[in-house]
Amino acid sequence: MRYYLVLALALLSCSLFAAPVAVKVTGDFVNLHSGAGRGYPIVQVAIKGEALVLLKRRTDWVQVEFKQQHYWLARQDLNQLETTDKQQFAVSDERFAAFESRSWEMGLLFGDFNGSSLYQLSLSYVVNPYIQTELAVGQANGDQADNLSAELSMYLSPMPHWRISPYFGIGGGVLRTTARTVLVQTPDGNNSLASAEFGLRYYISRNFIARAGYRRSVIVTERNDNEEIDTWKLGFSVFF
Amino acid sequence: MEAWIQRVFLILALAAGTAWAQQVEPDISRDVISEDILDSENWLFGVKAGVLSIEDFGSSALAAVQLSYHINEDFYLMAEYAMAKAGRTSFEDLSGAAPLLTDSQREWRYYGGHVGYMLLPGEAFLTQDFAMNSGLALFAGAGNVDFAGDKVFALQLGSQFRLYATDWLALELTFSDYIFDTTILARTKSTHNLSFALGMAVYF
Numbered sequence: 127m128r129y130y131l132v133l134a135l136a137l138l139s140c141s142l143f144a145a146p147v148a149v150k151v152t153g154d155f156v157n158l159h160s161g162a163g164r165g166y167p168i169v170q171v172a173i174k175g176e177a178l179v180l181l182k183r184r185t186d187w188v189q190v191e192f193k194q195q196h197y198w199l200a201r202q203d204l205n206q207l208e209t210t211d212k213q214q215f216a217v218s219d220e221r222f223a224a225f226e227s228r229s230w231e232m233g234l235l236f237g238d239f240n241g242s243s244l245y246q247l248s249l250s251y252v253v254n255p256y257i258q259t260e261l262a263v264g265q266a267n268g269d270q271a272d273n274l275s276a277e278l279s280m281y282l283s284p285m286p287h288w289r290i291s292p293y294f295g296i297g298g299g300v301l302r303t304t305a306r307t308v309l310v311q312t313p314d315g316n317n318s319l320a321s322a323e324f325g326l327r328y329y330i331s332r333n334f335i336a337r338a339g340y341r342r343s344v345i346v347t348e349r350n351d352n353e354e355i356d357t358w359k360l361g362f363s364v365f366f
Numbered sequence: 367m368e369a370w371i372q373r374v375f376l377i378l379a380l381a382a383g384t385a386w387a388q389q390v391e392p393d394i395s396r397d398v399i400s401e402d403i404l405d406s407e408n409w410l411f412g413v414k415a416g417v418l419s420i421e422d423f424g425s426s427a428l429a430a431v432q433l434s435y436h437i438n439e440d441f442y443l444m445a446e447y448a449m450a451k452a453g454r455t456s457f458e459d460l461s462g463a464a465p466l467l468t469d470s471q472r473e474w475r476y477y478g479g480h481v482g483y484m485l486l487p488g489e490a491f492l493t494q495d496f497a498m499n500s501g502l503a504l505f506a507g508a509g510n511v512d513f514a515g516d517k518v519f520a521l522q523l524g525s526q527f528r529l530y531a532t533d534w535l536a537l538e539l540t541f542s543d544y545i546f547d548t549t550i551l552a553r554t555k556s557t558h559n560l561s562f563a564l565g566m567a568v569y570f
Contacts, residue, residue: 144405161499161530163439165487183406184569185439189533196533204401213399234443234479236508243519245478245508265510267519306516334437362443362481364435 146191147180153206158197162187170197178207225329226286228252228365231260233337235361242268244357252365255286260297274302275319283327294324301345318346321357335363407534407569410434410442414540414565420474420513421557422550424453428561430476440484444505446522448476448561452513466550471515476544478509480522490529499530511546520546524561534569 151172158170162184172178172192178199179191186201204215231250238244246264253259258281266273279297301319325339341357411433418428430448437443452472458465482505490500503526511520524542531537544559 144403147399147403160489160497161487163484163487163501165484165501166499167489180404183401183404185408185436187439188401188404201401209399211397213397215401216398217401243508245510245519265517267510267517272517332438364437364443 144182148210149178149180149207150210151176151178151206152208153203156199156203156206158190158192158199159187160197162189162198166198170195180207221332222289222329224333225335225365226255228333230366231258231335231363232366233335233361233363235264235337235339235359237357237359237361239264239266239273239357240268240355242266242273244359246359246361248363250281250363256283257281258283260295262297269306271306272304274304276300277319277321279321279323281323289329291327291329292325293327294322297321297323301343320344320346333365335365337361337363408436409570410436410536410567411570412536412538412565412567414538414563416540416561416563416565418448418450418474418544418559418561420450420452420559421548422455423472424455426450426453426474428563430563430565432565432567434482434567439487442482442484442503443479444482444507445479446477446509450474467514471513473513475512476509476520476522478507478520478522480505480507480509482526501528502526503528505542511544513546514548514550516549518546518548520544528567531566536567536569538565538567539563540565 151174153174155171155173157168158172160166160169170192176192181189181191181196183189183201187198188201188204190197190199202217204217208214229252231248231252233248233250235246235248236244237246244264244266246262248260248262250258250260260279260281262277262279264275264277266275277297277299279295281293281295283291283293285291298318298320301317303315303317321341321343323339323341325337328336330336338360339358341359343355343357345353345355347353412431414430414432416428417425419425428448428450430446432444432446434442434444452467452474455466482503484501484503486502488500489497491497505522505524505526507522509520509522511518522542522544524540527539529537540561540563542561544561545556546559547554547556
């Protein structure tokens with residue numbers, strides 16, 4: 127029984143952690159750096175026909191094992207290699223296809239919430255290129271009150287294939303207001319919130335998106351009139 | 367009979383045709399493999415400890431946890447949670463009056479995010495033949511400070527020197543300025559709270 131468990135764990139770990147890949151240099155040579163960045167010097171060169179083992183990636187660099195030492199290889203140089211099964215790497219800098227087929231987006235936005243500084247964390251699920259849903263938690267600290275909001279929204283992107291793509295959507299949630307000073311008669315409490323948003327999404331590179339938006343929200347209060355607030359925000363998201 | 371012969375010829379012709387087609391078709395399709403089969407390590411988890419000077423409240427011990435994501439070799443995003451406990455102001459010590467803040471109000475908390483830029487990547491030579499990879503990054507961001515019974519928006523600016531002990535372990539020396547407004551002494555003022563911390567971080 128214990129052996130089966132060990133076997134199962136071994137299988138699981140194999141599937142979780144990608145195995146190293148043995149490769150051979152097919153180009154004239156590849157430069158091997160001491161670190162994962164252009165600022166780190168080239169300390170070794172592997173010439174045509176020499177064997178390397180690819181270990182892992184970090185940003186645009188690949189860690190390799192060459193003559194029992196670890197070095198870093200630029201991602202573009204994967205073109206100069208082939209695996210022992212004569213497979214070549216498909217290296218493309220244009221990750222736009224990955225952007226279009228993304229399914230999760232995590233974002234951090236800063237902005238202005240009715241005159242006070244706002245920052246917001248968001249998590250979105252991209253249902254299809256045109257529709258995405260988002261859960262956003264924001265905090266705004268003003269001179270008179272602190273606001274904590276949580277909203278669930280749905281956005282439509284009519285032109286998802288554009289690099290700068292507009293979107294619009296509606297959402298709803300709760301807003302928790304806490305008065306900051308005793309001078310202002312703002313009652314503490316939870317209010318419902320309904321909003322409409324318009325914005326732009328810009329695919330920068332890799333898995334990185336810039337986003338700017340304007341949101342108009344209606345706060346449902348217990349008084350006779352509902353309050354309307356404007357939010358401007360600017361930030362980044364990372365997609366997976 | 368005639369139809370039968372025709373059928374034989376037809377079968378022969380087809381067989382010959384397919385055989386010939388197989389001969390001339392060049393095998394140009396090459397096997398392509400994605401770089402995604404390699405494990406990627408773009409996340410960095412770090413802890414740090416140091417000193418934070420809270421304006422008017424003296425210097426205190428600071429502890430923080432950080433989670434970063436490397437977008438590329440130049441830029442990274444970092445989320446930070448830091449905590450400290452403020453001391454007493456000179457006024458409280460000298461006047462002998464009642465303390466300005468309660469014990470729980472002296473708890474200082476920061477949570478926020480920032481964007482960092484690796485400005486100076488390179489090697490640091492510790493001895494003549496022993497060099498370690500290092501990098502100096504500048505960062506700017508914002509978050510929230512919870513202090514003196516108040517929650518305020520805070521800006522964070524600073525720099526971080528990173529020394530790579532191994533490929534996955536980095537030692538970090540961070541200088542940072544937390545800028546926020548306080549209204550403890552009746553009038554609102556902008557305060558600069560400088561910190562200096564040493565930490566370590568692991569890539570995963």
